[in-house]
Amino acid sequence: MEEFSDYPTLDQLRNAEQRNKERINLSNLGIPCANCSTEIRGRFAADPRGNLLCWECAVTSDAEKEAGIRVNTDPTQATISESHLYEKSLCDYVVNVATGCRHGCKFCYVPTTPGYEGRAEMLSEQADVDELQEEWGSYLLYRDDLPERLHEELQQTTREDLRDTERGQGVVMLSSGTDPYQDRRAGQITRGVIHELLFRDIPVRVLTRSSIVVKDVDLFKDAGDLITVGSSIPSFNEELVGALEPGAPPPLTRWEALDMLQLEGVPVYVSMSPTYPTMDEHGLHRLLTRFMALRAQVVFHEPINPRGENFGLMITALEEAGLEEQADEFRKLKDVEEWVKYALKQLNWVQQKAEDLGAPPIHSWPDRELVRATSGKLRDQLAAMRQSPSPEQFEETDDPTHSEAHRPLFEDYEQIDHLVEPDVIR
Ligand code: SF4
Ligand SMILES: [Zn+2]
Numbered sequence: 001m002e003e004f005s006d007y008p009t010l011d012q013l014r015n016a017e018q019r020n021k022e023r024i025n026l027s028n029l030g031i032p033c034a035n036c037s038t039e040i041r042g043r044f045a046a047d048p049r050g051n052l053l054c055w056e057c058a059v060t061s062d063a064e065k066e067a068g069i070r071v072n073t074d075p076t077q078a079t080i081s082e083s084h085l086y087e088k089s090l091c092d093y094v095v096n097v098a099t100g101c102r103h104g105c106k107f108c109y110v111p112t113t114p115g116y117e118g119r120a121e122m123l124s125e126q127a128d129v130d131e132l133q134e135e136w137g138s139y140l141l142y143r144d145d146l147p148e149r150l151h152e153e154l155q156q157t158t159r160e161d162l163r164d165t166e167r168g169q170g171v172v173m174l175s176s177g178t179d180p181y182q183d184r185r186a187g188q189i190t191r192g193v194i195h196e197l198l199f200r201d202i203p204v205r206v207l208t209r210s211s212i213v214v215k216d217v218d219l220f221k222d223a224g225d226l227i228t229v230g231s232s233i234p235s236f237n238e239e240l241v242g243a244l245e246p247g248a249p250p251p252l253t254r255w256e257a258l259d260m261l262q263l264e265g266v267p268v269y270v271s272m273s274p275t276y277p278t279m280d281e282h283g284l285h286r287l288l289t290r291f292m293a294l295r296a297q298v299v300f301h302e303p304i305n306p307r308g309e310n311f312g313l314m315i316t317a318l319e320e321a322g323l324e325e326q327a328d329e330f331r332k333l334k335d336v337e338e339w340v341k342y343a344l345k346q347l348n349w350v351q352q353k354a355e356d357l358g359a360p361p362i363h364s365w366p367d368r369e370l371v372r373a374t375s376g377k378l379r380d381q382l383a384a385m386r387q388s389p390s391p392e393q394f395e396e397t398d399d400p401t402h403s404e405a406h407r408p409l410f411e412d413y414e415q416i417d418h419l420v421e422p423d424v425i426r
Contacts, residue, residue, distance in 0.1 A: 007034050009050035010144060014188035021218070023195055026052070027148040033057055045073040045144040046185070063127045063139070067102075067183075070127045074099045074141035079150045085176060086168030088300070088365055089390035091205055093162065094176040095150070095197075097143055097189040100127070101178045103209060103248040104137015106314045107274060107304070110177045111136045133309055137247055140178075142185055147192025159201045167389045172197055173205040179248075181210040191216055198223050203394035206230065207271065209248040211257040220266040225395055228297060230269035231258055235276055236287065243321035244314055258294050268294055269392065272350070273302040273365070277329045277342050281349050288350070288359045295360070297392050301350045302365040303343040306333040337422040340373050344409065344420070347385075351408040362406055363390045369425045378419040381409055 004012060008031065017024050030039040034051035045058035048066045053073075063072040076099065083094040099119065101108065110116065111132045123129035127139035164170035174180040180190040190206075194216070197204050206213065206229040213229060220227050231254040235241055238250050258268045270291050275284065291299050304311075311330075318327035333339045347364050354362045366382045374382060388405035410416045 006032065007051065010046035010052055011050040011184070011188070013052075014192070018188075018191065018215075023147065023151070023192060025148055025151065027145060043145050043149075045142065050185075059126075069100075069102060069137070070139045072126045072139075072141050074143045075122065075126065076143065079146065079153050080172060082163060083168075083173070083176060085173065086165045087386070089167045089363060089388070089392075090207075090300075091171040091173035091176075092165055092168030093172040094174070095146070095172055095193050096175045096177040097146055097180050097186050097193065098140055098175075098178045098182075099123070099143075100140040101137065101247075102140055102182045103179055103245055105245040105248065106317045107244060107310050108136060109308070109310065112308055112310060113177075133313070140182075140186075143189060144185070146189050147196055150193055150196045154196060154200055157200060159203075162202065167387075169203060169389070169392070169394055171203045171205050171394060173207060175207070179208050179210055180206060181208040181213040182247075183210075184212065187212050187215065191219060194219060194223075194227070198226055201226065203227070207232070209245065209254055211249055211253045214257050214260050217261060217264050217266065220261065221264055225267060225393065228267040228269055228392060228394070229258070229261055230271055230296075230300075231255075232271040232273055233287075233291075234272060234274055235279060235283070236290070237278075239321070239323065240276060240278065240318075240326060243317050243323060246317070255290060255294070258296075262295055267297050267392070269298045269300065270294065270296050271300045271302075273300060274304040275301065275346055275350075276304065276326075277333055278326050279346070281353070284346065284349050285353045285357075288353050288357055292357060292359045298361050298363050298390050299354070299359070300363050300365060300390070301347070303346045303367075304330075304333065305367050305369075306330075306339055307369075336373070336426045340370060340420055340422045341413070343367065343370050344374075344378075344416070345413065348409040351406065355408060361391045363388070364406055373422050373425045374416075374419050375421055376419045378409060378416050381405070 031052055033054035035053055035057040038054045040054050043055035045053055048064050048071055058073040059075045063070040080093050080095050085091050126141055129135050162170050181187045194204055204227045233251045233254055236251050241251050262268045315327050315330050350362055364385045366385050371382045384405035388403040
């Protein structure tokens with residue numbers, strides 16, 4: 001244990017962990033609370049300056065502004081939760097290191113999920129949140145002691161004890177409801193959590209838009225095939241991405257972070273989601289060419305889904321950024337027939353381009369409603385895409401082979417026109 005002052009900051013302690021490549025259990029060191037001087041035994045958190053607080057002081061503190069958003073402590077008990085994201089071949093479990101997200105993506109589904117409504121009272125108390133969806137991106141509640149709590153929870157757990165579905169492969173994903181590397185403090189929680197999971201041979205998927213993920217390259221390299229690190233890159237058009245993902249780093253920065261990791265031998269993947277209606281065949285071709293250079297294990301692809309309040313927020317964000325023409329293209333998707341055509345064409349183009357280029361395998365995510373709006377062979381193939389596992393393997397195996405379900409849907413649209421029935425979902 002290194003020498004610290006009587007009141008070490010959370011940042012100093014987490015830094016020491018990284019330097020020494022070992023976890024320090026901060027729940028039982030007896031560090032005094034910076035506010036009331038009680039010895040910390042059990043739950044704890046930090047204030048925005050990094051001062052360590054006992055749980056009592058942490059949960060009764062008011063939110064403070066930091067870098068333009070309101071931050072505070074997340075009082076949740078949650079650690080690791082089962083997830084339905086096996087349906088997308090992403091994981092069987094998720095760990096979220098915070099509530100809220102600095103990136104504030106306009107299409108983010110998190111504040112619209114049914115469970116999120118149940119947090120309204122807590123968010124109001126901890127971060128003065130009135131409107132969950134509209135204020136998304138303006139608050140962040142950290143779970144500083146999550147690595148310590150996960151350590152306790154997993155004491156008696158091995159990989160065999162966890163759910164392991166064919167599509168989820170027993171993987172734990174960080175994170176589904178926030179960006180695990182959105183800032184230094186979140187990244188420190190994430191590192192501790194990944195450390196705890198890998199220690200028990202539990203496979204991990206990291207999904208982030210932030211380049212500070214590269215600071216953990218040492219941890220990822222030691223994990224071999226038990227980890228994969230990916231980023232969402234829907235387009236390299238900085239203006240568009242900047243309007244729709246206002247707090248996130250530019251797409252090229254994300255690509256560079258993944259490139260750095262793959263050069264170090266870390267398995268990487270890309271989530272090309274959601275691809276915009278402004279993107280044509282050539283745009284998708286250029287995007288895939290760049291992903292080829294990453295030697296990604298898989299590229300997940302999903303067109304935009306225009307349902308829900310957040311689609312309106314996307315259009316407003318484009319208008320506010322002065323991108324009127326692009327806003328019009330998005331607006332057209334409110335017509336079901338337009339959306340079905342756009343989604344089928346983009347899914348097909350991406351599979352076709354990947355086949356022509358010899359690009360990494362594409363794992364398409366066709367929307368459930370899109371399957372309902374089609375018939376015959378087209379419907380069967382879309383349904384098979386939804387059921388198929390991703391080609392990733394989280395252990396030493398021969399080269400993965402990709403499922404036959406993921407291949408082009410048609411040669412040209414006229415061939416399948418009669419199999420499209422948008423009226424079914426109108
Ligand atoms: S980075 Fe992810 S969690 Fe954060 S706002 Fe964007 S989509 Fe939502
Ligand atoms: Zn205290």
